[in-house]
Amino acid sequence: MDHLTPKQQEIREREARILATARPIVVREGYHGLSMDRIAEKLEYSKGTIYNHFSCKEEIIIALAIENVAKRIELFRKAAEFKGCSRHRIMAIGAAAEMFVRQYSDFFQFEQILRLDSVREKTSEKRQAVIESCEMQCMSVVGGVVRDAIANADLELPEGMTPESLVFGLWSLTTGAYSIALTSDSLPLIGIADPFLLVRQHVATLLDGYGWRPLSRDIDSEQILEQIRKVLV
Amino acid sequence: MDHLTPKQQEIREREARILATARPIVVREGYHGLSMDRIAEKLEYSKGTIYNHFSCKEEIIIALAIENVAKRIELFRKAAEFKGCSRHRIMAIGAAAEMFVRQYSDFFQFEQILRLDSVREKTSEKRQAVIESCEMQCMSVVGGVVRDAIANADLELPEGMTPESLVFGLWSLTTGAYSIALTSDSLPLIGIADPFLLVRQHVATLLDGYGWRPLSRDIDSEQILEQIRKVLV
DNA sequence: TTAATTTATTGACGCTTCGTCAATAATGCC
DNA sequence: GGCATTATTGACGAAGCGTCAATAAATTAA
Numbered sequence: 265m266d267h268l269t270p271k272q273q274e275i276r277e278r279e280a281r282i283l284a285t286a287r288p289i290v291v292r293e294g295y296h297g298l299s300m301d302r303i304a305e306k307l308e309y310s311k312g313t314i315y316n317h318f319s320c321k322e323e324i325i326i327a328l329a330i331e332n333v334a335k336r337i338e339l340f341r342k343a344a345e346f347k348g349c350s351r352h353r354i355m356a357i358g359a360a361a362e363m364f365v366r367q368y369s370d371f372f373q374f375e376q377i378l379r380l381d382s383v384r385e386k387t388s389e390k391r392q393a394v395i396e397s398c399e400m401q402c403m404s405v406v407g408g409v410v411r412d413a414i415a416n417a418d419l420e421l422p423e424g425m426t427p428e429s430l431v432f433g434l435w436s437l438t439t440g441a442y443s444i445a446l447t448s449d450s451l452p453l454i455g456i457a458d459p460f461l462l463v464r465q466h467v468a469t470l471l472d473g474y475g476w477r478p479l480s481r482d483i484d485s486e487q488i489l490e491q492i493r494k495v496l497v
Numbered sequence: 498m499d500h501l502t503p504k505q506q507e508i509r510e511r512e513a514r515i516l517a518t519a520r521p522i523v524v525r526e527g528y529h530g531l532s533m534d535r536i537a538e539k540l541e542y543s544k545g546t547i548y549n550h551f552s553c554k555e556e557i558i559i560a561l562a563i564e565n566v567a568k569r570i571e572l573f574r575k576a577a578e579f580k581g582c583s584r585h586r587i588m589a590i591g592a593a594a595e596m597f598v599r600q601y602s603d604f605f606q607f608e609q610i611l612r613l614d615s616v617r618e619k620t621s622e623k624r625q626a627v628i629e630s631c632e633m634q635c636m637s638v639v640g641g642v643v644r645d646a647i648a649n650a651d652l653e654l655p656e657g658m659t660p661e662s663l664v665f666g667l668w669s670l671t672t673g674a675y676s677i678a679l680t681s682d683s684l685p686l687i688g689i690a691d692p693f694l695l696v697r698q699h700v701a702t703l704l705d706g707y708g709w710r711p712l713s714r715d716i717d718s719e720q721i722l723e724q725i726r727k728v729l730v
Numbered sequence: 731t732t733a734a735t736t737t738a739t740t741g742a743c744g745c746t747t748c749g750t751c752a753a754t755a756a757t758g759c760c
Numbered sequence: 761g762g763c764a765t766t767a768t769t770g771a772c773g774a775a776g777c778g779t780c781a782a783t784a785a786a787t788t789a790a
Contacts, residue, residue: 269757269758271756271757271758271766271767275767293615294613294614294615294618295613295615295616296615296616297615299746299747299748300747300748300749301746301747301748302747309768309769310768310769310770311748311749311769311770312749312750312751312767312768312769312770313767313768313769315749315750316767316768319749320748320749321748373614376612376613377613379609379612379676379680380527380528380609380610380613381527381606381680382526382527382528382529382530383528383529385527396682396683399683400683400686400687403687422698425698426688428687428688428689429689429695429698431687432674432677432684432687432689432692432695433670433674433695433698433699435673435677436669436670436671436673436674436677436696436699437666437669437670437673437699438669438673439673439676439677440668440669440670440671440672440673440674440676441665441666441669441673443612443672443673443676444665444668444669444672447612447614449629450629450632450633451665453633454633454636454661454664454665455659455661456661456662456665459665462662462665462666463669465655465658465662465666466666466669466670466703469703469706469707470699470702470703470706471706472706473702473703473704473705473706474702504737504738504785504786504787508738532775532776532777533776533777533778534775534776534777535776542739542740543739543740543741544740544741544777544778545738545739545740545741545778545779545780546738546739546740548777548778548779549738549739552778553777553778554776554777
């Protein structure tokens with residue numbers, strides 16, 4: 265499979281260069297800042313060549329998102345393998361999510377843009393499927409930890425509630441909070457300085473609410489988080 | 498203040514017609530579906546006239562959002578005035594939020610679009626301030642109920658946690674969930690049929706986690722919700 | 731009522747971006 | 761080296777944006 269002619273090499277490499285050029289533009293100037301002409305000009309290729317790689321700028325944005333999603337899965341997997349009880353493992357996943365937002369905050373911008381139907385519409389089914397699949401894999405990793413907790417009797421979910429239902433709750437709480445934290449200026453106005461800390465607190469309380477043992481009051485969170493962060497690097 | 502010349506009348510009325518024309522376009526075809534030329538054509542005015550009302554299409558979108566936010570405040574206020582204990586009142590606010598999403602789901606599309614920096618940038622400070630102020634008013638209504646709960650000793654927040662911190666959590670959980678529910682196709686795939694029910698459940702559990710009395714197991718939710726819905730109409 | 735002044739409307743214009751495609755150039759194969 | 765394949769180019773038409781000088785309508789003053 266690596267019988268690449270020099271030309272194919274060049275093309276492959278150029279794709280990466282296109283994305284590397286586009287990324288800071290999107291990060292700094294958002295959706296409207298990015299244009300195909302601009303990329304072509306910066307890279308000194310004609311526009312047609314850029315279109316050979318990506319059929320529209322929306323494809324570039326989704327490709328940028330895809331550059332990062334793998335990292336999230338990796339972090340989640342590593343977190344789920346944390347040696348400890350199920351409650352510690354779910355904490356590790358929380359830490360992984362937080363680390364991902366902090367380290368790859370670009371990604372949230374791309375995701376934000378792709379949330380617009382009229383943008384996502386223009387992207388290929390194929391790339392959409394990649395994103396969706398990665399999201400599913402993440403959820404499934406979290407779901408696995410929930411199932412283990414139930415199997416271990418660390419957790420009993422209320423009647424009619426599936427592990428996925430709980431995952432949905434955690435997913436909503438964290439993405440909602442991060443999305444507000446990254447896009448709203450009003451948080452400091454209401455005296456919220458560290459939204460990350462707050463997310464950890466709310467997640468802990470929610471899990472306590474479901475009775476996931478050991479409860480947070482029986483955990484030395486600081487110390488566990490320390491250990492987790494070492495594993496996640 | 499109602500010394501309006503016929504001309505002024507006409508202008509005012511036309512503004513409403515512009516928005517009424519734009520709304521279904523944005524709802525059906527999203528951000529990219531809307532264009533100034535298209536509105537001008539539909540209303541049989543020249544483009545310049547439309548620009549007399551709104552300096553760009555982003556202004557139209559934020560104006561559409563503003564058409565709805567007042568309703569949210571009204572629902573929240575009504576909910577906060579629900580006759581009952583603090584826990585019932587916070588449930589009422591949850592119901593109000595849910596009702597708002599269901600009845601004004603358009604709004605979430607507009608909000609979604611306005612979350613993009615490169616879109617929001619183009620809107621006037623003035624309209625941005627209206628939106629922000631309405632959001633603050635909503636949060637402040639919720640904050641008031643939390644404060645009342647603390648004053649009544651229905652709730653004690655952990656060390657260092659302010660009422661606003663709790664509001665932030667509820668806000669994150671609900672907006673995160675609604676945003677996922679409205680834009681993701683993967684929910685049914687993981688067996689989540691009724692995200693609204695799930696949000697209620699998670700909110701209840703979170704509040705239980707903080708020990709907000711009476712706890713949900715001591716509440717006949719169905720019956721209370723019935724009453725609440727009557728009040729909110 | 732009419733003239734003067736203010737205010738509103740118009741659509742053509744210049745500009746940017748998009749996405750395409752026929753002509754041209756480069757590459758790889760025999 | 762010559763032929764077939766593949767890639768590159770940039771000019772082009774379409775569409776949208778936002779502006780503005782010319783024109784029309786409305787309001788005010790006389």
